[in-house]
Amino acid sequence: MEEFLQHILNGLILGGTYALLGIGLTLIFGIMNVVNFAHGEFYTLGAYTTFLFLALLETNFFLALLGAVASGILLGAICERLLLRPLLGESIDTTMLVMIGVWIAMQNAELTLWGGVAKSIDHPFPQPPLTLGPLSVAPLRLFVLGAAVLLIAGSHLLIHRTRLGRAMRATFQDRETAALMGVDIHRIHTVTFAFGSGLAAGAGALLGPVFVVYPAMGDPAALKAFVVVILGGLGNFAGATLGGLILGIAEELGAGYISSGYRDAVGFAIIILVLLLRPSGLFARAERVG
Amino acid sequence: MLSLEGLRAGYGRVEALKGVSLDVRPGELVTLIGANGAGKTSTLKAISGLLRASGGRILFEGAEIHRLTPREILRRGIAHCPEGRRIFRTDARAIREDLERVCTYFPILAERLRQVAGTLSGGEQQMLAIGRALMARPRLLLLDEPSLGLAPALIETTFRIIREIRQRGVTVLMVEQNAYVALRMADRGYVMETGEIALEGPAGDLIENAHVKRAYLGG
Ligand SMILES: Nc1ncnc2c1ncn2[C@@H]1O[C@H](COP(=O)(O)OP(=O)(O)O)[C@@H](O)[C@H]1O
Ligand SMILES: [Mg+2]
Numbered sequence: 001m002e003e004f005l006q007h008i009l010n011g012l013i014l015g016g017t018y019a020l021l022g023i024g025l026t027l028i029f030g031i032m033n034v035v036n037f038a039h040g041e042f043y044t045l046g047a048y049t050t051f052l053f054l055a056l057l058e059t060n061f062f063l064a065l066l067g068a069v070a071s072g073i074l075l076g077a078i079c080e081r082l083l084l085r086p087l088l089g090e091s092i093d094t095t096m097l098v099m100i101g102v103w104i105a106m107q108n109a110e111l112t113l114w115g116g117v118a119k120s121i122d123h124p125f126p127q128p129p130l131t132l133g134p135l136s137v138a139p140l141r142l143f144v145l146g147a148a149v150l151l152i153a154g155s156h157l158l159i160h161r162t163r164l165g166r167a168m169r170a171t172f173q174d175r176e177t178a179a180l181m182g183v184d185i186h187r188i189h190t191v192t193f194a195f196g197s198g199l200a201a202g203a204g205a206l207l208g209p210v211f212v213v214y215p216a217m218g219d220p221a222a223l224k225a226f227v228v229v230i231l232g233g234l235g236n237f238a239g240a241t242l243g244g245l246i247l248g249i250a251e252e253l254g255a256g257y258i259s260s261g262y263r264d265a266v267g268f269a270i271i272i273l274v275l276l277l278r279p280s281g282l283f284a285r286a287e288r289v290g
Numbered sequence: 291m292l293s294l295e296g297l298r299a300g301y302g303r304v305e306a307l308k309g310v311s312l313d314v315r316p317g318e319l320v321t322l323i324g325a326n327g328a329g330k331t332s333t334l335k336a337i338s339g340l341l342r343a344s345g346g347r348i349l350f351e352g353a354e355i356h357r358l359t360p361r362e363i364l365r366r367g368i369a370h371c372p373e374g375r376r377i378f379r380t381d382a383r384a385i386r387e388d389l390e391r392v393c394t395y396f397p398i399l400a401e402r403l404r405q406v407a408g409t410l411s412g413g414e415q416q417m418l419a420i421g422r423a424l425m426a427r428p429r430l431l432l433l434d435e436p437s438l439g440l441a442p443a444l445i446e447t448t449f450r451i452i453r454e455i456r457q458r459g460v461t462v463l464m465v466e467q468n469a470y471v472a473l474r475m476a477d478r479g480y481v482m483e484t485g486e487i488a489l490e491g492p493a494g495d496l497i498e499n500a501h502v503k504r505a506y507l508g509g
């Protein structure tokens with residue numbers, strides 16, 4: 001039982017960052033109809049930006065995390081303005097190919113810039129684990145969970161409680177009518193892509209210090225994000241949140257009770273089952289942003 | 291107030307508008323009638339900026355608007371109430387909030403809509419769609435088939451509301467399948483056939499026109 005609870009806690013910590021990745025990807029798909037194959041690269045960008053701030057600029061750890069999120073937002077906005085806006089109205093295949101190009105370009109830029117050797121990120125948290133009753137958890141991991149929960153809650157408020165979020169949801173439901181109501185569709189697209197990329201960068205910044213940072217680290221992250229989006233239903237914010245947590249927990253349980261080598265296999269087993277049994281996602285009432 | 295000059299537009303290789311010219315003067319209620327697929331909806335979409343003009347011009351109060359975005363066109367005072375109502379399906383609370391705001395702009399809607407709880411009937415959705423377009427306080431209202439899919443009693447209410455909107459000084463360009471009712475209440479009309487204006491004139495004359503009678507008024 002104690003072992004089980006420990007797996008659940010570890011799963012939540014991992015799942016929180018999966019949810020961040022999934023929320024960004026599902027919003028970009030739902031609102032912009034873009035399959036963002038470069039999503040994992042924004043995760044990598046977040047991790048390297050954190051490294052840059054800490055190791056080279058020697059800033060405070062928390063400032064580095066903010067810088068990482070900002071770098072995702074900025075590069076996401078630039079990417080949307082330069083590459084996706086001219087393709088507005090083109091088929092989903094066209095933008096998908098462009099994003100595959102961005103994926104390759106970003107990953108190779110990281111390789112050129114930082115080299116292929118993995119880097120580790122220092123953090124200010126004490127190493128010895130905290131014990132919470134029967135559970136033990138490294139302070140850094142607890143911080144990662146707390147930060148992920150905060151980012152998810154903030155995103156929820158943005159989408160459900162602000163004018164901007166309302167415009168995003170309206171654009172998702174009916175782009176033409178939203179435009180007729182005065183919603184600036186271009187602006188919504190820029191914001192959505194920047195926001196989704198910022199969340200991915202945030203996830204990378206949070207997990208960077210937990211694991212190590214290397215140029216191809218975004219590939220498995222992007223796969224997880226796609227699993228989460230399929231689990232939760234395309235464009236479904238709450239679905240992505242729950243989907244992320246479910247994937248994190250399932251991976252921990254699979255790694256703990258079967259074998260740690262099966263960690264990634266669990267995700268794929270889930271995705272195959274979902275696609276066979278509930279292809280529109282576990283939580284599909286109607287596909288929606290929100 | 292509004293004039294289309296040789297307007298061309300289409301979807302990919304399909305040319306939906308092949309040089310449409312029409313005018314709407316301040317205070318008028320003008321109707322655009324025609325068979326399915328004639329290009330009526332495309333005309334309204336081009337005016338409100340949803341469909342890019344590939345040729346010709348659109349002038350609103352003397353200025354070209356055919357290169358503006360839908361948002362900019364709305365800001366200039368043209369609101370488009372789209373075909374099929376296109377209400378945002380969302381939670382009941384949000385709909386009730388919207389209804390209340392619409393009612394403050396248009397008290398006549400309040401009587402109708404205070405009765406509403408939760409989901410809306412087709413007629414109520416149409417009121418909401420028209421009211422929603424009015425929230426931008428437009429000077430020109432584009433209506434696309436406001437009577438589509440409504441029961442006869444509701445069609446009458448809808449047309450009564452449109453007449454009231456017009457009496458309040460809003461200029462109206464209305465697309466309708468229901469040609470007889472549309473021509474009866476309009477000042478002038480245009481008849482559209484396969485992407486072109488086939489006939490135009492005072493609504494009273496069009497009702498009497500032999501071709502219009504045969505093709506659109508059922509006899
Ligand atoms: N989204 C679209 N894509 C391709 N063709 C379209 C689209 N919408 C309309 N059309 C075509 O444009 C023509 C005019 O359609 P429309 O303006 O909707 O006519 P109406 O409103 O008079 O029924 C038709 O031939 C229709 O098939
Ligand atoms: Mg039509």
